[in-house]
Amino acid sequence: MNKKFFAAVFSALIIVISGYVFAQSDTETITIKTSSQCEMCKKRIEKGMGLEKGVKSAVLNLDNHTLTVVYKKDKTNPEVLRKALSNIGYDADDVAANEKAYKKLPDCCKKGGHDHDGHDHSNHKH
Structure with missing residues (x-):
């Protein structure tokens, strides 16, 4: 193969990598402390946040009650x-849960x- 071919392939590769890096730089990640309690909360929060404009992913960690959002x-x-x-x-860092929405939660x-009943519900599924 000749030098022109390798130069063309190398140039194309640089353009693709640059485009990928540029495309990735339009996102940010935030971690939000929540008042989540269980798997049902996890499903509700991840689904609801996933529908928000600009959200690429939302994952709730129930162990530490934090939501990681890539947007x-x-x-x-x-x-x-x-x-x-x-x-x-749900509470979101220092933003209190909307009272009306909170009252609708199970x-x-x-x-x-x-x-509330003294039982361990750590493996409780809804």
Whole structure:
């Protein structure tokens, strides 16, 4: 093979890599402390946040009650994301849960919902 072919392939590879890096730089990641309680909360939060404009992924860690959201920074921002989580019915860092949405949550999804009867609900599935 000749030098021109390798130069063309190398140039094309640089363009592809540059495009990929540029495309990835339009996202940011935020971790939000939530008032989540159980698997039902996890499903509700991940589904609800996944529907928000600009959200690429939303994953809730039930062990530490944190939500990790990858989002397009030109479509949304942390304040909007915290407000969206509040509107689902959960605390989002220092943004309190929307009272109306919180009241609609099942009892097990409310703060201390798995502590009310003295039983261990850590493996409780809904």
